[in-house]
Amino acid sequence: MEILKKIEDDLPSLSRQERKVALEIIQNPQKVQTMNITTLAKKVSVSNATITRFVKKMGCRDFYDLKLKLASNGPVQTKEISKGSIADEVFSFYKNVLGDTADRINLDELKEIVKVISNCRRIYVFGIGSSGYTAQEMAQRLIRMGIAAYPMTESHIMYITSGIINKDDVILALSTSGSTTDLNKAAALAQQSGVKVIGITGVEKSRLYELADYPVLVKNSEFIDNTHFINSQFAITYVLDIITTLLLENDTYQERLSHTVEIVMDNKFRNNN
Structure with a gap:
């Protein structure tokens, strides 16, 4: 059995500590190959002894043997998608959305947004409908970093x-169309109290884009030949992933996230045992 598959x-x-080692190897197998046991620990x-115990459980003689087995796995191969298939059609759609969104975003502007989020007292993530689910996901990410975040997915609560x-x-408002009336009215009302609004939308000449103090334009999936039920939040999620990654350059946020992920995983696996 391939070593990564076994892990x-x-x-x-x-154990909880061993899972930290396992996840690092699974996520960064090539980097681990360049490390010694102390560097990985x-x-x-974790302690060197934890890695030694983990290595034995994986059926390896020592850490060097583990690295040899990682090297023998070779690079991860991307499964080829047959041209003209449904999978190829969806892949092409996502690629177009992702490419067009990448062309629109400005990394310096996203870094400024990260500063605003980092310095705020609380962040309220607004989203209705499909954007509401994305708002809940983003708020959970921020909470895990120790940022006081609250998802708002119902107009009355907004x-x-x-x-x-x-x-x-700060308000982070998500709307593909940018024309969600209740969301825009609530965001504009908050601005009267001096609140800064970050708006992510797929339409430049939309109310949300115009009122946002920090507008971010993504590709609107409806502007691509898409007559099927495909994730309309893909472009917004891409930008939120970039913002999340930039936030995690802060050591404090990274440490908090690692700690919360560790707690969640420990609880999950304890309940399954």
Whole structure:
């Protein structure tokens, strides 16, 4: 059995500390090949003895043997998608959306947004419908980094929030069309209290783009020949992934995220045992 496959299969049976080692190897197998045991231990905050125990559980003689087996796996091969298939059609759609969004975004502007989020007291993530699910996901990410984040997915709650919000708070508003009336009204109401609004939308001449203090334009999937039910949030999620990654350049956020992920995984695997 390939070593990475074995590590993935055995993950639920590992101890909390051993899972930290396993995840690092699964996520960065090529980097681990260049490390010695002490470097890896320091990277994932475990002892050398923990790595030694983990290596034995994987059926390897020592850490060097583990690295040899990682090298023998070779690079991860991307499965080829047959041309003209449904899978190829969806892949092409996503590629177009992703490419066009990448052309629109400005990394310096996203870095400025990251500063705003980092310095705010609270961040309220607005989204209705499909954007509401994305808002909930983004708020959960921020919470795991120790940022006070609250998803707002219902118009009445948005109005209430905008009426009591503080000038040190921030609104992150998500809307593919940019014309969600209740969301825009709530965001505009909050601005009257000095609140900054970050708006991510797929339409430049939309109300959200115009009112946002920090507007971000993504590719609107409806502008591509798409007559099927395909994820309309893909472009917004791409931008949120970039913002998340930039936030995680902050050591404090990275440490908090690692800690919360560790707790969640420990609880998950404990309940499955």
